[in-house]
Amino acid sequence: MGEGVKAKLAKPIQLADQVAKQAGQCFRVECMELRARAEKLAALLRQAARAELYERPAERIMDDTVRALNKAAGMAARCFQNHSCLRRFFTLNPVSGLPRTLALLDTALEDVAWLLRISTPHADADADDEDGLRGLPNIAQNQPILFLVWDHIARLHTGSLAARADAAANLASLARDNPHFAKHIIEEDGVAPLVKLLKDGTDDGQEAAAKALGLLGRDEESVDKLLHAGVCSVFAVVLKEPPMRVQAAVAEAIASLAHHDQKCHDLLAQTNAVRHLVSHLAAGTIQEHIRYSVTGASRNVAPPAPMTSLHSVVLAKTFSVHHGSSGSPANEPPSSSKASDGQQHAGKKQMQSVVESAMAAKTSTNRVMGPPGRSMLTSNGRGSREAEDQATKVNMKTMAAKALWKLARSHVGVCKSITESRALLCFAKLLEQGAGGAGTDLQFYSAMAIMEITRVAEHNLALRQSAFKPSSPAAKAVVAQLLRIVSEGEDDDLLRPCITSLGCLARTFTASETRVVGPLVQLLDDRETPPVTREAVVALTKFACTENNLHVNHCKAIVDAGGGRHLVQLVYFGEQMQIEALMLLCYIAMHVPESEELAQAGVLSVLLWASKQAHMVQDMRVETLLPDAQGRLELFQSRASR
Structure with missing residues (x-):
């Protein structure tokens, strides 16, 4: 008191x-x-x-x-x-x-x-009152919800461990039902006992407290109060210790707080929460995930421990097989110029079978001999990763990917930590697994995390050069999966972040990289949904704009893939993307005005028509771009007509 x-x-x-x-x-x-x-x-x-x-x-x-x-x-x-x-x-x-x-x-x-x-607190009070309310006070007659909040928060202070867990679950339910109830819980000092329960409660209590704290952060003001209560440091501590369902609830709470207020990004990064989330994401996703800690060890540096274990020997064998066959690192996807699709599939199956057999042998060996050291994700006396069921592991990965997605948004430091930890390889692997592996939600969150990282890298040269340089195996793996999803074009929700990511990476592709533009141009077809088509137009504009040093090469690739006729249709009839399609068409007309395909598609007529449309010429993005494109196209096409 x-x-x-x-x-x-x-x-x-x-x-x-x-x-x-x-x-x-x-x-x-x-x-x-x-x-x-x-x-x-x-x-x-x-x-x-x-x-x-x-x-x-x-x-x-x-x-x-x-x-x-x-x-x-x-x-x-x-x-x-x-x-x-x-x-x-x-x-x-x-x-x-x-x-x-x-x-x-x-x-x-x-x-x-x-x-x-x-x-x-009474010794037997919880046994008597655990299933019922302890009387409605007269001061709460006109606000019964306030009484519920008081009663549950009081149980967090004075109840048994089971009663505290139940009270936290009830507070989470109230916060989920109505944002106004969540504000009541914060105003009535419910955050501090929830944080204490998250630190010292039972597994059920910790899980319920984590869910409640995540639901309380509905706006910046609420998140600020949670941050002042010290939730970030407690989240980081819980992420290190099992059980996994509690860690998953904490990861989901981190995602919620990061979504509503970016002030917590720095605090969570300082407490190594990003490192722990990446570790959860990597465990079981890539076999050598322990090497991919946030310290950012180089891919070519050998593990510090001598190769005395079977796992180390198999990793060395895997590296030697890939270096001997294609001259590329083990994690680098073979390019189309070096191997056919069948050879890629066979190599992947061989790699997978070798590593799986090695891991199975390693697991059986560890059961007899015991591990030489304890991983950061092993048990603390209450369970271990190996003891968790598959659904819990998948949920943990899903929530970790979601949290990393929210934390990476517009934050260079978090994006740098994620890319240095080789989490990009994890995201690429999770995108590859699909619904038959880790599930659709995990795929979506992985794609969204990649999208946020590429958005930051688009405007940050240092991050772009370190994380997405053309020789990087992680970058190659990510681009390969993005292209696969874009080429298949089956799931619009998954397709859109992948398109955006390719557009943000437009300045990282070399002149010899010709496989990116074609799949994006195919999405300009009128059979695609308008949001997908619009994302494809915006992404292609980043390839064709003047700021891209290879804009001429990319514009030629767009025209060769049939982009001219698609863009003509979009300028005429694409109600939701007319301006974006016109901008892309202007860039192409400026950079490759001599193209015969543009003449056959009637691009000059489209530009003349657009110059007479008030809603188009009044757009600031088109105001200077359209006259230049029209002049260049008239000059070259008039010469061709002579």
């Missing part, structure tokens, strides 16, 4: 004693009842002064109690003053308002008793 509540208790205790003393000097029945209630209330208030009260309802109850005692004191004074002892004994005139005053004191008695009941 804080000093403020203790100070507030002094006044009502003094008032209760004063009312009891004055009412005791009057012998009327009503005054005797007033005295009895005042004495009982004084006893309860002194008991409350010795207890650890739940401060939020205590402040409101004390205010109401003081008002009731002030009214009772005035009533007692009226009975006592200006009356002789004889008149005080024999008077029969009732004092006006005394029944109302007695009712107010009864209300105060009930509220103080309720406050003591919820604030004082």
Whole structure:
């Protein structure tokens, strides 16, 4: 109990004693009842002064109690003053308002008793009250939801471990149902006991507390209050220790907080939360995930430990096989110029079978001999990763990918940590597995994480050069999976972030890279949904714009793939993307005006038509671009006509 509540208790205790003393000097029945209630209330208030009260309802109850005692004191004074002892004994005139005053004191008695009941832990209280509410206080008659919040938060302070877990789950349910309820929980000081439960509770309690904290962060103001309560450091600690379902709930809470407020990105990065999330994502995804810690070890550096284990020998064998066959690293996907599709598939199957057999042998060996060291994701006495079921592992990866997606948004530091940890290889592998492996949600979150990283890299040269340089095996693996998804074009939700990622990487592709533009041009077909087509137009614009050093090569590739005729149709009929399609067409007309395909597609007529459309020429992006493109196209095509 804080000093403020203790100070507030002094006044009502003094008032209760004063009312009891004055009412005791009057012998009327009503005054005797007033005295009895005042004495009982004084006893309860002194008991409350010795207890650890739940401060939020205590402040409101004390205010109401003081008002009731002030009214009772005035009533007692009226009975006592200006009356002789004889008149005080024999008077029969009732004092006006005394029944109302007695009712107010009864209300105060009930509220103080309720406050003591919820604030004082009892050995058997949870057994009696665990399935029911502990009485509705009078101060919450008009706000029953406030009473629910108080009751559950009080259980977090005074209940047993099981009762605290149940209270946290109920608070999570309230916060999920209504954002207004979530604000009530924060305002009534529910964050601190939830954080404490997340640190010291049972598995069920920790999971419920993590879910509740994630649901409380609905806006920047709420997230700020959570951050001041120290949730980031607690999240990082929990992410290191099993059970995995608690870690998954924490990862989901991190995603929620990062989505609503970017202030927590720096704090979570400082507490190594990103490192732990990447570790969860990598475990079981790439076999050598321990090498891919956030320290950013180089791909070509051998593991520091000597190759005495079977796993190390198999990794060395895998590297030698790939270097001998294609001259490329083990994690580098073979290019189309070096191997056919059948050879790629055969190499992948061979790699997978070798590593799987090695891991199976390693697992059986470890069961007999025991591991030489303990991984950061192994047990702390309450379970281990190997003991978790497959659904829990998939959920952990899904929530880790979601959290990394939200943390990477517009944050260079987090993106750098993710790329240095080789998490890009994990994302590429998860995109490859599809629904038959880790599930659609995991694929989607992985694609969204890649999209956010590429968006940051598009405007950050250092990150672009370090994470997406053409020789990087991780970058090659990511691009290969992005191209595969774009070429298949089956799932629009998954397709759009992949298209955006390829567009953001437009300046990283070399002149010899000719496989990217074609699949994007195919998405300009009118059979695609408008959002997908628009993303494809925006991505191709990043290839064709003047800021791209290879814009001429890319514009020729777009025209050769049939992009001219598609863009003509989009400028005429693409209601949701006319401006974007016109910008791309202008860039192509400026950079390859001599193209015969553009002449056959009637691009010049389209530009002339667009120059007469008010809503197009008034767009600032088109204002200077359209006249230049029109002039270049007229010049070259008029020469060709002669």
